Amino acid sequence: TESVRSVRKCQLDLLIVHLKLQIKHKIICLTDEINELKNSPYFLDEIPRVAIDRITSTSNIFHFLQVRFQEDCGCFFLIDLRDAKLQRKLIGALNILSDEGIGGDRSSGKGLFKPECKSFELQIKGESKFFTTLSTYFPKEDEVRKEIIKNSWYEFIERKGWVYSFGGTSFRRKGVRMFSEGSVFPDKKQAGQLVEVTPTGFLDHKVYRYGLPFKIPIEVS
Secondary structure (H helix, E strand, C coil), X not given: XXXXXXXXXXXXXXXXXXXXXXXXXXXXXXXXXXXXXXXXXXXXXXXXXXXXXXXXXXXXXXXXXXXXXXXXXXXXXXXXXXXXXXXXXXXXXXXXXXXXXXXXXHHHCCCCCCCCCCCCCCCCCCCCCEEEECCCECCCHHHHHCCCCCCCECCEEEECCECCECCECCCECCCEEEECCCCEEECXXXXXXXXXXXXXXXXXXXXXXXXXXXXXXXXXX
16 A cells, blocks of 8 residues: 555545544544544554754654553552651652653653542452562562572563653663562562662662562462
8 A cells, every 4th residue: 555645635525425434533543443442541643753864954754653542541550658758759759750751752742641649449358378469579689588489470571761860861770670560479478679770870869670569469279
């Protein structure tokens, strides 16, 4: 198939009528695609961009994908706030993130959001000898000696990324391998730990990766 760079509005109107197309979120879609959008909490946009050569001033068009959420949809996370004194700092950090944006292309105004906090209580029946973690988990040395991987089900994930700080944003954090979310372990009172991932040459402050498990008891048969 050939890509279409431009089309007149009268031609577009004829195509919409002839092919029974619909417009959803400023995107022309088939009826089947509309139904898929209704059942999905998000959809992908392909956005055209232009790169300008700094020497020759020639232009080069390229496309990238961005995620857009449906109305009343978005991302969420759970937190077990054990010290009520930290709530104010947590909300302050979320407000900063909402103004700065998360994800890529923040300098173009992407990734902005409105934070909303709600209380949530998990209904857990009884106790269990096993747990699954809803967060990544980096064990302490003494936890490794307890043979926590025996009778366990897990996967490893490598976490990287960039430092985002007033001290600099062009430093890459040290990579670290962790147990991924959804891993299952026998409950031996694991607590996990914070992992220092301060980049070489970054002197403003220490940088840490969160490695404490968010434990949920489960039954294993």
